[in-house]
Amino acid sequence: MEIARIFGGRELCGEVSVSGAKNAALPILAACLLTDEPCILENIPNLSDIRLMISILRNVGASVEYMDTHTLKVCAEDVTSRASYEAVKKMRASVCLMGAFLGRTGHSTVSLPGGCVIGQRPIDLHIKGFKKLGCAVAMHNGYLEVNGERMVGTRIFLGGRYGSTVTGTANVLMAALGASGTTIIESAACEPEITDLCLFLRKQGALITGIGTNTLTVEGGCKLHGCRHRIIGDRIEAGTFICAALMTRGRIAIRGNTPNISSAVYDKFEEIGASVRELDDGTILVDGTKQDLRPTEVITLPYPGFPTDLQAQFCALLSCIDGISIVSERIYPSRFMHVPELNRMGANIMLEESHAIIHGSSSRQLAGAQLMASDLRASAALYLAGLCAKNETLIQRIYHLDRGYEHFEGKLRSLGASIERIKEADAEPDGGNP
Ligand code: EPZ
Numbered sequence: 001m002e003i004a005r006i007f008g009g010r011e012l013c014g015e016v017s018v019s020g021a022k023n024a025a026l027p028i029l030a031a032c033l034l035t036d037e038p039c040i041l042e043n044i045p046n047l048s049d050i051r052l053m054i055s056i057l058r059n060v061g062a063s064v065e066y067m068d069t070h071t072l073k074v075c076a077e078d079v080t081s082r083a084s085y086e087a088v089k090k091m092r093a094s095v096c097l098m099g100a101f102l103g104r105t106g107h108s109t110v111s112l113p114g115g116c117v118i119g120q121r122p123i124d125l126h127i128k129g130f131k132k133l134g135c136a137v138a139m140h141n142g143y144l145e146v147n148g149e150r151m152v153g154t155r156i157f158l159g160g161r162y163g164s165t166v167t168g169t170a171n172v173l174m175a176a177l178g179a180s181g182t183t184i185i186e187s188a189a190c191e192p193e194i195t196d197l198c199l200f201l202r203k204q205g206a207l208i209t210g211i212g213t214n215t216l217t218v219e220g221g222c223k224l225h226g227c228r229h230r231i232i233g234d235r236i237e238a239g240t241f242i243c244a245a246l247m248t249r250g251r252i253a254i255r256g257n258t259p260n261i262s263s264a265v266y267d268k269f270e271e272i273g274a275s276v277r278e279l280d281d282g283t284i285l286v287d288g289t290k291q292d293l294r295p296t297e298v299i300t301l302p303y304p305g306f307p308t309d310l311q312a313q314f315c316a317l318l319s320c321i322d323g324i325s326i327v328s329e330r331i332y333p334s335r336f337m338h339v340p341e342l343n344r345m346g347a348n349i350m351l352e353e354s355h356a357i358i359h360g361s362s363s364r365q366l367a368g369a370q371l372m373a374s375d376l377r378a379s380a381a382l383y384l385a386g387l388c389a390k391n392e393t394l395i396q397r398i399y400h401l402d403r404g405y406e407h408f409e410g411k412l413r414s415l416g417a418s419i420e421r422i423k424e425a426d427a428e429p430d431g432g433n434p
Pocket of ligand 1: 022093122127161162165167189309377404
């Protein structure tokens with residue numbers, strides 16, 4: 001098992017590039033099943049979740065080959081419509097194969113996804129959408145069997161108690177491509193990753209309007225063809241690097257970002273007094289050197305609100321800012337696994353239901369510690385805390401991080417961080433600074 005070893009206290013300086021967005025690449029990989037012609041995808045991030053999705057596509061009959069380290073050629077000439085429990089249990093996002101299976105074959109048999117540490121992960125809205133299209137849905141031995149041989153386009157309201165559903169929108173959109181007639185999806189997710197999926201589907205020949213809004217209209221029955229598409233930059237990785245620069249009082253330029261970080265995020269950075277500027281090409285300039293940051297309140301919401309995937313990283317940042325900040329999690333109310341670990345480093349964060357009350361301090365430097373990562377974004381928050389903590393931080397179970405951050409240690413080292421990945425057995429107790 002590998003662990004991350006970080007010696008904190010170094011200012012991050014220089015340039016770094018974000019990879020392609022995981023949460024765009026995953027549904028778009030699934031959407032390659034909608035045509036029997038080859039699709040070429042550029043800017044694919046090298047992540048464990050992507051490798052898992054590739055293995056699932058191969059299992060269902062698609063050919064998937066790397067043209068270079070970040071370009072894939074996918075060809076699904078003849079596919080089945082069943083994804084096994086073995087595959088789905090490792091990655092919940094594989095549920096978005098359901099819509100692709102339905103759009104291509106009219107059938108889908110996919111194991112129900114389990115929950116995970118960030119909360120329950122129901123798919124009732126996905127099922128609602130399938131049923132509205134005329135699908136028969138049944139549960140057998142943990143598998144969701146969906147028969148959509150005679151799907152008919154219709155109007156579907158897809159909003160839930162937590163707002164829109166990202167992969168639910170992807171699923172219903174792809175299924176509707178196999179229906180006859182027009183489908184209107186109201187309260188659709190409009191995250192940039194869904195917009196990227198829509199643009200990919202449009203390149204395949206799909207007729208979709210309302211892209212980028214909460215109402216998507218899609219014509220079913222179009223014959224889809226192969227295409228070439230470049231995945232958007234990862235806005236959550238970009239936001240993570242912004243927090244890293246501010247926490248280490250460094251100065252960085254973040255390249256490869258697609259201009260789609262919502263103004264809710266920039267508004268929050270402005271509110272705390274951070275110097276963060278996005279150029280027309282998406283490059284983000286962060287200057288954490290001259291800062292007198294202020295506390296704030298954050299509420300996570302569906303796009304264009306503040307993204308839940310940046311909540312843990314922002315908690316780490318706020319714990320280093322003098323004053324009381326409040327972070328309210330409206331998407332996954334229990335998504336606070338990072339808090340007990342941050343408190344073990346000396347942060348002072350109290351949890352009250354779905355709120356974190358953060359007594360931040362810029363003078364009480366966090367102290368390095370042995371930490372346990374629990375999920376993807378919590379892992380990132382612990383890395384950030386280690387970067388600005390005194391002495392050595394060791395983080396276990398960093399396989400969680402590998403799901404969504406490509407070569408994260410290398411990118412941080414290129415900015416001046418003292419960070420490495422070592423075998424668990426090689427980690428002695430704190431040997432002091434290098
Ligand atoms: C996507 O998950 C992302 N994953 C998540 O990113 C992200 O946190 C989430 O959207 C919210 O932005 C991918 O895109 C692969 P949802 P998804 O369906 O689609 C409830 C990361 O760190 N809900 O938008 O599974 C649900 O419980 C990951 O990269 C229902 O009630 O999330 C949640 O509270 C973590 N019924 C809220 O809606 C449903 O049928 C949003 O869920 C579906 C969802």
